[in-house]
Amino acid sequence: MKPIIVQDQVRLGVGRCVGLSLSGMSYRMFRSMITVSILALAVAFLSHVLCYSLLEQSTRLRAYEELTEYRLVGQWVTRLRSADTPAQVQEALAASDLGRVAEYRRWSGASAEAFEGARETAERLDALYAYLNNLPLTVRGVVLGDLDARQILQGAQNPGAYETLMSKLGDLNLRMPVEDAGALRSLVQESQPAMWAMIESIRQGHARAIEEVRRAGGGLDPVELLATSPPQLGRAIEQAGFAIGDEAESTLRSLKSHAQRLVDVQQLKPLLETSSVRAAMARRLSINPREVDLTRTINWLRNESRAKSLADELVKQDPRTELSATRLLALAESERKQDRLESIQGTTEPRARQGLLDLPNWTRWLVLVSFLVCAIGVINAMMMSVTERFTEIATMKCLGALDGFLLLMFFFEAAIQGLLGGLVGVVLGVGLAVLRGWITLGTLVFPSMPWSDVLTGGALSVAAGLLLGAVASIGPAWTAARLAPMEAMRVD
Amino acid sequence: MTQSQTSSPAAATPPALPGAGSGGDKPIIIRTLGLCKRYGMGEAVTHALRSVDATIFRGEFISVLGPSGSGKSTFFNMIGALDSPSEGRVLIDEVDVAQLSASELAFLRCQKIGYIFQSYNLIRYMTALENVTVPMTFAGVKPEEARRRGMGLLKLVGLENRWSHRPIEMSGGQQQRVAIARAMCNEPKILLADEPTGNLDLKTGQEILNIMQRINQERGVTIVCATHDHRLLNICDRIMWVRDGRIERVEARHNLKITIGRIGGEE
Numbered sequence: 001m002k003p004i005i006v007q008d009q010v011r012l013g014v015g016r017c018v019g020l021s022l023s024g025m026s027y028r029m030f031r032s033m034i035t036v037s038i039l040a041l042a043v044a045f046l047s048h049v050l051c052y053s054l055l056e057q058s059t060r061l062r063a064y065e066e067l068t069e070y071r072l073v074g075q076w077v078t079r080l081r082s083a084d085t086p087a088q089v090q091e092a093l094a095a096s097d098l099g100r101v102a103e104y105r106r107w108s109g110a111s112a113e114a115f116e117g118a119r120e121t122a123e124r125l126d127a128l129y130a131y132l133n134n135l136p137l138t139v140r141g142v143v144l145g146d147l148d149a150r151q152i153l154q155g156a157q158n159p160g161a162y163e164t165l166m167s168k169l170g171d172l173n174l175r176m177p178v179e180d181a182g183a184l185r186s187l188v189q190e191s192q193p194a195m196w197a198m199i200e201s202i203r204q205g206h207a208r209a210i211e212e213v214r215r216a217g218g219g220l221d222p223v224e225l226l227a228t229s230p231p232q233l234g235r236a237i238e239q240a241g242f243a244i245g246d247e248a249e250s251t252l253r254s255l256k257s258h259a260q261r262l263v264d265v266q267q268l269k270p271l272l273e274t275s276s277v278r279a280a281m282a283r284r285l286s287i288n289p290r291e292v293d294l295t296r297t298i299n300w301l302r303n304e305s306r307a308k309s310l311a312d313e314l315v316k317q318d319p320r321t322e323l324s325a326t327r328l329l330a331l332a333e334s335e336r337k338q339d340r341l342e343s344i345q346g347t348t349e350p351r352a353r354q355g356l357l358d359l360p361n362w363t364r365w366l367v368l369v370s371f372l373v374c375a376i377g378v379i380n381a382m383m384m385s386v387t388e389r390f391t392e393i394a395t396m397k398c399l400g401a402l403d404g405f406l407l408l409m410f411f412f413e414a415a416i417q418g419l420l421g422g423l424v425g426v427v428l429g430v431g432l433a434v435l436r437g438w439i440t441l442g443t444l445v446f447p448s449m450p451w452s453d454v455l456t457g458g459a460l461s462v463a464a465g466l467l468l469g470a471v472a473s474i475g476p477a478w479t480a481a482r483l484a485p486m487e488a489m490r491v492d
Numbered sequence: 493m494t495q496s497q498t499s500s501p502a503a504a505t506p507p508a509l510p511g512a513g514s515g516g517d518k519p520i521i522i523r524t525l526g527l528c529k530r531y532g533m534g535e536a537v538t539h540a541l542r543s544v545d546a547t548i549f550r551g552e553f554i555s556v557l558g559p560s561g562s563g564k565s566t567f568f569n570m571i572g573a574l575d576s577p578s579e580g581r582v583l584i585d586e587v588d589v590a591q592l593s594a595s596e597l598a599f600l601r602c603q604k605i606g607y608i609f610q611s612y613n614l615i616r617y618m619t620a621l622e623n624v625t626v627p628m629t630f631a632g633v634k635p636e637e638a639r640r641r642g643m644g645l646l647k648l649v650g651l652e653n654r655w656s657h658r659p660i661e662m663s664g665g666q667q668q669r670v671a672i673a674r675a676m677c678n679e680p681k682i683l684l685a686d687e688p689t690g691n692l693d694l695k696t697g698q699e700i701l702n703i704m705q706r707i708n709q710e711r712g713v714t715i716v717c718a719t720h721d722h723r724l725l726n727i728c729d730r731i732m733w734v735r736d737g738r739i740e741r742v743e744a745r746h747n748l749k750i751t752i753g754r755i756g757g758e759e
Contacts, residue, residue: 006587009598010632027617027658395613398574399674400602400630403594485601486575 009402017405021412031385032417038381039421039465040428042374047429047461048436049370053363054453055437055445062448063344070338073226073258079242080213080222083206087150089199093119094126099243106241107205108198118198121191124178128153128187131177143168154196156188209240216240223266226252226259261334268331271314271323272297280313301332344441375468382414382472386480393480394488403481410477411470418469422462430458518549520586521682521714522571527580529566529737540566542737543580548716550681553708553727556718558734564718565686567734571716572607572684573600584682602630606675606713610687612667614659620646620670621655624677631678638677645673649703665696672703676713683707685717689724701727 025032084092092100096119105115132140132149143165144152156162162185169176178184216236217225225233234252237244244251271277272294281297282289301307308325315323393406433454437445480488527544530537540563548554548571558564569575570582573589582589584600592600601607614623621642628638646652649669659667668688675683685704689697705727708715717724725731725745733740 006592006596006600006604008593008595009602010630012630012632016629023622024617391613392615395615396626397598398572398601398607398613399627400598400678402598402630405630484575486569 009400011402012405014408017408018412021409021416024409025413025416035381035385036417036421036424038377039418039469040425042377042468043422043425043461043465044429044432045425046367046370046374046464047426047458048433049363049366050457050461051430051433051454052436053366054450054457055433056441058448058450058453059437059441059445060345062444063341067338067341067345069254070258073255073262076226076255077222077259077262080210080225080237083203083210086196086199086203089202090122090125090150090195093122093199096123103241103243104202104205107209108202109205110198110201114194115198117191118195121187121195124187125150125153125192125195128176128178135174139172139174142172143174153188153192157193159189162188205241209242212240213237213242223259223262226255227263229253229256229259264327264331265335268323268327269294276314276317277310280310284310298332298335301328304329307332340442341444344444371464374464378418378465378468379472382417382469383476386410386473386476390480390488393477394483394485397481397485397488406481407474407477410473414469414473415466418466419462421469422465425465426458426461429461430454518551520547521550521584522546522548522716523583523586524567524571525581525583527567527570527582528578529563529570529575530578539737541570541577544737544739546571546732546739546742548714551708551712551714552729553705553715554717554730554732555724555728556716556732556734557720558718558740562734563737564734566737568684568686568716568718572605573597574607598630602627603678604681606678606680606683608668608671608675608683608685608688610690612659612664612671612691614667614670614674616659619656619658620651620662620666620673623659623670624673627674627677641677642673645677646670648676649673663696664692665699668692668696668700669703672700672707676707676711679711681714683713683715685715685719687719687721688717689719689721697721698723 089104093104101119105112108115108118110118129149132144132152135143147155152165156165166181176184178187213222213225213236214220216239217230217233220228229252234244234249275289277297278289278292281292281300285292285296285300301310304325307329311323311325311328396406434445434449524544524546527541527546528539529541530539532538544563544567546567556564556567566575570577571584573582573584573592576590584604589597589600615626618626621639624642624645625633625635625638628641629635633641643652643655646655649672651666651669651673654662654666657666659670662670668691672688683704688704689700692700701721701723704715704717707713708727715728717728725748728745730742730744731748732742
C-alpha cells in the first residue's frame with residue numbers, strides 16, 4: 001500500500017463560494033429574511049433621519065425664497081405709494097445700499113459733491129448711533145432717557161441740547177468715536193442739518209417720482225398697476241428714477257404674478273368680512289356670526305362647490321357684487337399657501353443652502369445616535385447568524401475547507417444580506433421621509449427635493465449597512481474558522 | 493507540494509505494543525506518543541487524556557471502548573487531527589500532525605481521513621448528494637465527476653433513491669449512511685467513527701456496522717471506531733479499552749472469550 005502523502009489543499013474559486021453562500025441562504029430563508037429585515041430596518045432608520053432632515057432643510061429654504069418674493073411685492077407697492085421715511089433714507093445712505101443711493105442721488109437733484117457729503121455724514125452719524133445704542137444698559141438710560149440715539153443727536157442740533165448731552169457724557173467719562181470735540185460739534189451742528197435737508201429733498205424727489213409713475217400708469221393704485229403691468233411700466237418706473245435692477249423684465253414678471261394675488265386679497269378680503277358673508281358662513285358652519293372670521297372662511301373654502309355656493313348666494317343678495325367661485329377659491333388657496341409657507345419657514349430665517357456634511361447640530365446628533373442603533377442591531381443580527389452556525393463551520397473544516405474559504409463564504413453571505421437589506425432599507429427610509437415631508441410640509445417638498453444629497457445619503461446608508469454587516473459577521477466567522485474543528489463544535 | 497515523509501527521531505523506537513500479536517507484522521498507520529489533553533484552566537482543569545501511547549495498523553478495524561467521559565472521543569479527535577493535543581504527538585503515517593500547515597491539515601482531513609460522527613453532522617441546507625459532494629468540491633473535483641461519484645457512493649450505502657432529500661427529511665440511519673458516503677468520497681486511507689451507532693436503534697445500527705465492515709474488508713480502509721456498541725466486537729480486529737484518559741488494555745478479538753451478555757472483562 002502507498003503511504004499517505006500530505007500536500008497543500010486545493011484552493012477553490014470565488015464562484016463555488018458564492019454558490020455555497022446562496023444555497024445556504026435560500027435554505028435558511030426565514031432566518032436570512034429576519035437578518036435582512038433587521039438590516040433593512042436599521043438602514044431605513046438611518047436613511048430616514050438623514051433624508052428627512054435634508055428634505056426639511058431644503059423645503060424651508062424654498063419657502064423662504066418664495067416668501068421673499070411676496071415680500072418684494074410688498075416693498076415695491078409701499079415704495080410706489082409713498083416716499084421712504086427720513087430714517088429709511090438715512091439708513092440706506094449710511095449702509096451704502098447701491099441701488100438706493102443711485103435712486104436718491106437722482107431724486108435729490110443736488111450736486112454730486114453735496115450728495116456725497118450728506119452720504120458721508122449719514123455714515124458717520126450711523127457710527128455714533130451704534131456707539132450710543134451699544135452703551136451698557138444703565139449708562140444708556142442716563143444718556144438717552146426715553147429717546148433713541150437718532151432723536152438725541154437730532155435734538156443736539158440745538159446748541160443747548162448739545163451742551164447737555166456733552167456734559168452727561170463728560171460726567172460718565174464717555175467719549176464719542178470722533179477725532180476731537182470740534183469735529184463732533186461740526187458733525188452734529190453743521191453737517192447733520194445739511195444731511196436732513198438733503199434727505200428732505202430726496203423725499204420730495206421720491207414723491208415726484210411716484211407721481212410720475214402714477215401718471216404713466218393712468219392713475220392706478222400701485223398694486224393694480226403692478227398686477228396689470230402695462231408694457232411701458234418698466235420704462236416709466238426707470239425714468240422716474242427707481243432702480244429696478246439689471247433684470248427688469250423678469251423682476252416685473254414675478255412682481256406681476258404676486259401683485260395679482262395682492263389685488264385679489266385687497267378686493268376680496270373686505271368682501272369676505274361683510275356681514276352678509278359672515279351670516280352665510282355662520283349658517284354653513286352652524287356657529288354664531290360673531291365667531292366667523294377670515295381664517296375660518298378661508299379654511300372652509302376648500303373646493304369648488306363650496307366656493308360656488310358662497311359666490312352664488314352673495315351675488316343673489318347683491319347683484320352688483322363682482323365675484324366668481326374661481327376667484328374665491330384662488331384667494332383661499334393662495335392665502336392657505338402663504339400660511340403654509342410661513343409655517344414651513346419657521347420662526348428663524350433658514351441658513352443658506354446646506355450640504356450633506358453641514359447639517360444642524362441636533363440633526364448630526366440624531367444621525368449619530370441612529371447610526372449607533374443601526375450598528376448595534378446589525379452587529380447583533382450578524383453575530384447571531386454566525387454563532388448559530390459554528391457546528392456547520394466545524395463540519396466544513398472536518399471535510400477539508402480552508403479558513404479563507406469559510407471566511408469568504410460568510411463574507412459573501414453578509415455582503416449579499418447587507419446589500420439587500422440596505423437597498424430595501426433605503427427605499428423604505430427615503431420613501432417614508434418623502435411621505436412624511438409631504439404630510440408635514442406639503443407639496444412644496446417635491447420641487448425642492450435635494451436629489452443629489454438624498455441619493456448620497458442613501459448610498460452612505462447602504463454602505464454603512466454593508467460595512468457593518470460584513471465586519472460583524474467576519475469577526476465571529478474568523479474566530480470560528482481559526483479554531484480547531486472540535487473546539488469550534490464545543491463552542492455551542 | 494510538501495511531502496512530509498520524515499519520521500521523527502522519537503519514532504525510531506516504538507514502545508512495546510500491548511496486544512500487538514495479531515497485527516505486529518502490519519505497517520503502522522497512526523501512532524500517538526505521550527498524548528495528553530487537558531481542558532479548562534487552573535483548579536477546574538480536566539485531564540481528558542493522560543499520556544496515551546497507541547498504535548493503529550494499516551487496514552485494521554479497531555474499536556475503542558470505554559464509558560462516557562473516559563476520553564475516547566478526545567482520543568478520536570486527536571488522531572483525526574481535529575483538535576490539538578496539550579502534550580505529546582500524533583503521527584499519521586509517521587508524519588507529525590502538529591507540524592502540518594493549516595492548508596496541509598485541510599488536505600489531510602479532506603482526502604486522507606473520513607469522519608463519521610454520532611450526530612451525523614450533515615450540513616442542513618444541502619441534499620444528500622450535495623452533502624456527499626462537499627469534500628470532493630473542497631478537493632477540487634469537477635462538479636459532474638463529483639456528482640457521478642457521489643451517486644455511486646449513495647448506491648453503496650443504499651440511498652440512491654433519496655439523493656435529493658435534505659437531512660431533515662431522512663431518518664437517523666439514513667443520515668448516518670449519507671455521512672458514511674461523505675466520509676468515503678475522497679477514498680480516504682483512514683475512517684474515524686465516533687459512536688456511529690450511538691443515536692440509532694438496533695437494526696439500523698446493525699446496517700451501519702455492516703456497511704463499515706464491508707468498507708474495511710473490500711477497500712482495505714483502516715477504521716477506528718469509538719463506541720459503546722458491543723456488536724462491534726463481532727466485526728473488529730482489535731479492541732482498545734480506555735478508562736480515565738488512559739488505555740487500560742488492548743486485545744485482539746480472537747483472544748477474547750465471548751460469553752453471552754459479557755464480553756471479556758469489560759463492564
